[in-house]
Amino acid sequence: MAGSDLPKVLAFDVFGTVVDWRTSITAESADFLARIGRADLDPATFTDNWRRRYLTGMAAYAKSGRDFTILDVLHREMLDETLTDAGVDPATLDDALLQHWTFAWRRLAPWPDSVEGLTRLKGRFPIVTLSNGNIALMLEMARRDGLPWDAIMGAEVTRAYKPDPRAYLGTAKILGLSPQEVCLVAAHHSDLAAARACGLKTAFVSRPMEYGGRPAPDAKLAQDWEWSADSLIDLAEKLGC
Amino acid sequence: MAGSDLPKVLAFDVFGTVVDWRTSITAESADFLARIGRADLDPATFTDNWRRRYLTGMAAYAKSGRDFTILDVLHREMLDETLTDAGVDPATLDDALLQHWTFAWRRLAPWPDSVEGLTRLKGRFPIVTLSNGNIALMLEMARRDGLPWDAIMGAEVTRAYKPDPRAYLGTAKILGLSPQEVCLVAAHHSDLAAARACGLKTAFVSRPMEYGGRPAPDAKLAQDWEWSADSLIDLAEKLGC
Structure with a gap:
């Protein structure tokens, strides 16, 4: 050109x-899943499910009518939903742990x-x-x-x-x-x-x-x-x- | 601490x-003033007048009720006003020259x-x-x-x-x-x-x-x-x- x-x-x-994102989030999620006593869950599948919620959420965001909300907040909401889908109630978990897990998206290699x-x-x-x-x-x-x-x-x-x-x-x-x-x-x-x-x-x-x-x-x-x-x-x- | x-x-x-800003804008303004045939105007004074409009404008901006407008645009408005105050009608000047002069604020050392x-x-x-x-x-x-x-x-x-x-x-x-x-x-x-x-x-x-x-x-x-x-x-x- x-x-x-x-x-x-x-x-x-x-x-x-x-x-x-996938390698980093999978590695961190393996650690977090172990810490919450759910090492039985596959961390790569968990990561793919979390990312799928992101892709769906972004594609639908403009039509949702929701005020602009930063991705750190959306990542946390999607984490809670991904946990719920996996049979884990996020309300039973430590909030600081969930926030640290969410911020794994800031720590991608x-x-x-x-x-x-x-x-x-x-x-x-x-x-x-x-x-x-x-x-x-x-x-x-x-x-x-x-x-x-x-x-x-x-x-x-x-x-x-x-x-x-x-x-x-x-x-x-x-x-x-x-x-x-x-x-x-x-x-x-x-x-x-x-x-x-x-x-x-x-x-x-x-x-x-x-x-x-x-x-x-x-x-x-x-x-x-x-x-x-x-x-x-x-x-x-x-x-x- | x-x-x-x-x-x-x-x-x-x-x-x-x-x-x-003062050294850079004065040097560029000396050149621009010469190009518009006004080398008689002191470029440092011109620069100080331009900057004074900025300081006044920023202090009053929130109360003005004006929608947020980027500084590149405000700098151009202030240049036009500073020229007018110096007895130069900016409408008689080449727009590209005025825009280039305005962008001197992007070229500060x-x-x-x-x-x-x-x-x-x-x-x-x-x-x-x-x-x-x-x-x-x-x-x-x-x-x-x-x-x-x-x-x-x-x-x-x-x-x-x-x-x-x-x-x-x-x-x-x-x-x-x-x-x-x-x-x-x-x-x-x-x-x-x-x-x-x-x-x-x-x-x-x-x-x-x-x-x-x-x-x-x-x-x-x-x-x-x-x-x-x-x-x-x-x-x-x-x-x-």
């Missing part, structure tokens, strides 16, 4: 694209290429988050993992959750850019499709282990994205960084 | 505290100690902006100057301009912290006084050249702040960084 078609800012999905890839991309492009994670969550994660964001943007700044168009269009507007001057970088075809419908450029990063090796739920939404890479280092090379 | 009293996050005023001081402070504390500058402005400035913010916060995120209490309290809330867990770092007693009234901790950084060596307009508001330093490097040493 010609240099004139390069975006002015790269905006990143984070959960799954930059960090490996990056994919091995993420820090190097982001650092290289940052040399040429401003790199911002366009994530549904709230600012405090993203800030703690960035400091733990060394993710060198230029700015933390996304849901809390626009007060809209992806795939709501306001999340994408609001981020471009705040940056003072037209949608086509912003490129969403994401491992999820559903996210990229929503961004493209708003006029953003799109870069796909393949993360075959996001669901433990099983197909992603949005695999059928694949399109011919402007860029496609196997890692953030590969994306940096493809963008001339 | 005992370690237990240390803040959890350092939130920075930027204009005057981290960057030297840091004080000599700022990058090293912030980098050291960041080793121990999350460092965020708590500035009236909008996100796009702060993002461009940070990349030009190498200011290593963990997050860009402040007016646009809280939709309130300092010294409105909502700017300080909203920033703490978004961080998930109580006001006393956040320390405002600023060169301005007026800003620190407003932050203290909201319960934030306060750190004063002396910038005797902010007004070209003349006293700051809020000099009489000096108090005994929790910390007081001659530079951001000095502050880093006082906070054990």
Whole structure:
């Protein structure tokens, strides 16, 4: 693609694209399940169920009419529901433990290429988050993992959750850019499709282990994205960084 | 001060505290005034008049009832007014030139100690902006100057301009912290006084050249702040960084 078609800012999905939520949440959930005496529950299944509630909740959020509520709070509500579904009454558990478990989403480890890839991309492009994670969550994660964001943007700044168009269009507007001057970088075809419908450029990063090796739920939404890479280092090379 | 009293996050005023607006705006305004054929106007006086409009505008903003409008837009309005006061009709000038002049506020140079001081402070504390500058402005400035913010916060995120209490309290809330867990770092007693009234901790950084060596307009508001330093490097040493 010609240099004139390069975006002015790269905006990143984070959960799954930059960090490996499933490995981190499974490991922490194994510990928490043991602490509440439920080591019989499979932590990977528990994690997948928790994440499934998130995906469903985000897709339905705009239509729900609910006032904007930060993801830390939603993650806690979804944890309580996931526990209830597993036969555990969260009201019987220590609130501080549940809060610490919820904040496992702030402690996700990056994919091995993420820090190097982001650092290289940052040399040429401003790199911002366009994530549904709230600012405090993203800030703690960035400091733990060394993710060198230029700015933390996304849901809390626009007060809209992806795939709501306001999340994408609001981020471009705040940056003072037209949608086509912003490129969403994401491992999820559903996210990229929503961004493209708003006029953003799109870069796909393949993360075959996001669901433990099983197909992603949005695999059928694949399109011919402007860029496609196997890692953030590969994306940096493809963008001339 | 005992370690237990240390803040959890350092939130920075930027204009005057981290960057030297007067030197940068005066130099750019000298060039722009020459380009519009008004090299007879003193660029430092022009700059001081522009900044005075800002200080007045911010102090009155909450009571004005105006919807939140980003600082890039307000800076442009204030430029037009400053030109009018100087006997120049901005309607006769090229709009692109006026926009470029306005964006001089994105191109301010840091004080000599700022990058090293912030980098050291960041080793121990999350460092965020708590500035009236909008996100796009702060993002461009940070990349030009190498200011290593963990997050860009402040007016646009809280939709309130300092010294409105909502700017300080909203920033703490978004961080998930109580006001006393956040320390405002600023060169301005007026800003620190407003932050203290909201319960934030306060750190004063002396910038005797902010007004070209003349006293700051809020000099009489000096108090005994929790910390007081001659530079951001000095502050880093006082906070054990």
